[in-house]
Amino acid sequence: MHCPDKQGIVTTVTKFLAENNGNVLYIDQHVDSDGHQFFMRVEWDLEKFSIPQEKISDYFDTLIAKKYGAKFNIYFTEKRPRMAIFVSKMSHCLYDMLARYSAGEWNVEIPLIISNHADLEHVAKQFDIPYHVLPVTAANKAEQEAKAQQLLKENSVDFVVLARYMQVLSEDFIKQYPNKVINIHHSFLPAFAGAKPYHASFERGVKIIGATSHYVTADLDAGPIIEQDVVRVTHKDTIKDLVQKGRDLEKIVLSRAVYAHLQRKVLVYQNKTIIFS
């Protein structure tokens, strides 16, 4: 939840939970002192909670949110989010996520993988996940996106991960999934936004390269940043070396971002993220 900062919000919320036998398992809050905004994430045990699951949202809205002008989301741990993966030709991010999925590291369902190329179909087969090839050209882009959206709906997909998907999604598509499309960009944004960041990094002679995972917005490579990390490079590293070192960064950074999202620990406010602890 978030709302304008005001005395007593924490007390109000924790009292509400305590009075209804909701044992608090987790609480983390953040106050943006300059923006006068309050942010909080609370987890509580439903077992003895006296408000029925389907009415919690209504009660919380009426008794608390409206009074504080708060926006909030309620998620239930038992409900596994459903995630679609978009890929092109590179397998490293895809493998990293499927390995976690397969090992049970992540509480997620992956009902489908969508690609503009057939190259990674064998990977999808290894993990027994349906793989849909939707080749994109300038001419058929709108049509193929419509098909993709249809597939996402049929599969009740909650959010989308672009795992080095080399196509730019249309504004229309992105609007359907606000803060629900996670991308990995292979640079330390805002440095080297756009195409070929490793080539640009090499040209500029930087001593460190990075990767950035962010929610996709209409403004290319400018969405809210979820996670970033970096690795040292030297004058000895060729572009090929940067690409290789970058692969390890990309997959770890993307997976960290997806994991934070899966845990409902990311809150977007004014194009920035609060990442709860």
Place this chain on the structure above:
Amino acid sequence: MHCPDKQGIVTTVTKFLAENNGNVLYIDQHVDSDGHQFFMRVEWDLEKFSIPQEKISDYFDTLIAKKYGAKFNIYFTEKRPRMAIFVSKMSHCLYDMLARYSAGEWNVEIPLIISNHADLEHVAKQFDIPYHVLPVTAANKAEQEAKAQQLLKENSVDFVVLARYMQVLSEDFIKQYPNKVINIHHSFLPAFAGAKPYHASFERGVKIIGATSHYVTADLDAGPIIEQDVVRVTHKDTIKDLVQKGRDLEKIVLSRAVYAHLQRKVLVYQNKTIIFS
């Protein structure tokens, strides 16, 4: 030295040294395979070297450099480089360098400090170094730079360190000191070039901030990068926190760059640096 890459350069140079009783103490080379350029740094012992010190450059030029089309510099360890420091109002980088100087960590002379403000005069006094105040305005900039250049000449300064000096030096000034003016920029360049990088980092919501030390060129914040480093930040960090975390980065990154320069381990080629090991 650097030159177009060609078979046998290493052999030629090491033979030249061996035949003249120059015991090699250090050798590091780099080949830019795409650009077909060869780079090398060699250190040898002069004690039994049969070519007199003052003639080495001439002999090396005639016997080796001309044949390979090589550019080279020869430095003698016994000659301590003379460094001027330019500051404005912040003392952290200045103190960090003077502490190293005072402790004998660096083989350097610091004959003077120049500033556009009087604020740090007490620091210069603590270390007994002459401090010259040259306040810069739009009107007197050329004049004050001329005075600064005069001071640098009088003090036989070899290179200049801008330790959070908040003025942009004129192109004319920079041309006098090619690859001899080291700046610290408080961002991970090329991200957040220009003014107020911490404010811009905060606005963009990055999860990592950086600092970059580079040689100053006519193109602002675009000179050859010598050293960079980063530190993690979170949504909890205010601009003030970024400034504070950044201070530690700035001073360490700048001092590493200056140290590499002092050891003659930085070679600039096409706006990038080779940093020898």
Place this chain on the structure above:
Amino acid sequence: MHCPDKQGIVTTVTKFLAENNGNVLYIDQHVDSDGHQFFMRVEWDLEKFSIPQEKISDYFDTLIAKKYGAKFNIYFTEKRPRMAIFVSKMSHCLYDMLARYSAGEWNVEIPLIISNHADLEHVAKQFDIPYHVLPVTAANKAEQEAKAQQLLKENSVDFVVLARYMQVLSEDFIKQYPNKVINIHHSFLPAFAGAKPYHASFERGVKIIGATSHYVTADLDAGPIIEQDVVRVTHKDTIKDLVQKGRDLEKIVLSRAVYAHLQRKVLVYQNKTIIFS
């Protein structure tokens, strides 16, 4: 404050503050789920607070702490902590702290520096801080420690920083300052505890070296860790290189630990630290 974890503590404390017009400026809590312990740090504005400053501790104890079995400390921002620095011969940590002190980065008083050697007296003089030389031998150790303790008392010292002080303090001394003596150890503890960690790191061939700042306890190098950091090394680094790279680590890690302590953000529980955000 910390106490056994129980429902409603946060509510009780925030209500207590709200009811007495104490505007909460900062709140961070931590629950150790396995150990069933609750930890919290709260900052509030005293301006309109209805309980007089000198009675806050008594009221808090009676109305809250006793009920929850809580231990707590109350600090007032207006009271600057008084810190003594112990050094031997190396100046890097000392300079780093005095530079911050001099620049006003830290809210602290430094009434004296104590050393077993005269080597760094000139540094103390640069910053106009009394410097006491107490040379320690096996024979006079107890006596010199008594003198040091006398000096600390005369100067109302709140805590002590060992800035590469090469003597082991006696158990008796340490007991006088529980969780109030901060040391910097030049390794990534618990690796390379004891003497000559850089030599041991070199022998073992590690690829990363570290530094650790911790509270000193009777058990050498085993006290609660406040902060650690690391830097990469390679087979090319000699022991001298490790010492040099380590110096920068040591000073930054120690200063971060001291800063956290100064902000009253470190809470020790069962030989571990909670570092509030």
Place this chain on the structure above:
Amino acid sequence: MHCPDKQGIVTTVTKFLAENNGNVLYIDQHVDSDGHQFFMRVEWDLEKFSIPQEKISDYFDTLIAKKYGAKFNIYFTEKRPRMAIFVSKMSHCLYDMLARYSAGEWNVEIPLIISNHADLEHVAKQFDIPYHVLPVTAANKAEQEAKAQQLLKENSVDFVVLARYMQVLSEDFIKQYPNKVINIHHSFLPAFAGAKPYHASFERGVKIIGATSHYVTADLDAGPIIEQDVVRVTHKDTIKDLVQKGRDLEKIVLSRAVYAHLQRKVLVYQNKTIIFS
């Protein structure tokens, strides 16, 4: 190659290659000044090299190595090394390596996977690699190791990777594969050697955890370190959190070590590694 340090080695080797039309593609050397040892790695093009491939070792030995007392190994790029993977129940390191293998990142053959448990057989099947289950008990250990060795021989295995294999190999086994068994230990060695390092890290309250990849020697967790890396943790991290953060470290550190080994860039000398650039 490595040998006692002596003037002219580089010249001798590069001349030998040049005179026989061996175009040098890569050269990196290291001098251990204290130990007076010289280390070098050279790559050259065989296309026009005048010495036949099968005689190179003999010629190099006679013409160079014997004169300098050098030890050396010669590897041919065209020969793909054959690697066996040992696993127990955790899949993260295994998946990471197989994903690289499958994507063609590594120049390697993986003819078999050996495990003391059947748990990861499905992973081997996904990648179509034979999986041998050899359950180890105190009673049958020698027998099962003999079977494993037999399998390694039958499959002409060059080196072994222990990807979180939870058994200690016998000294006899290890002697068969000197500097050819790569292990990943889930701590920053030498800290937390032995069992349960994450539990020990948690108990000690460290602020950073690490992972170490090393060659296995008879002395447990004390073999030559190839690669290490670390990640920050806080008081909020439970043992479960450490295990999870550690997984990502382990797989990246192990894969970096295996990659360095595959590129023949690791040279072991006196229980330490030289990692060529």
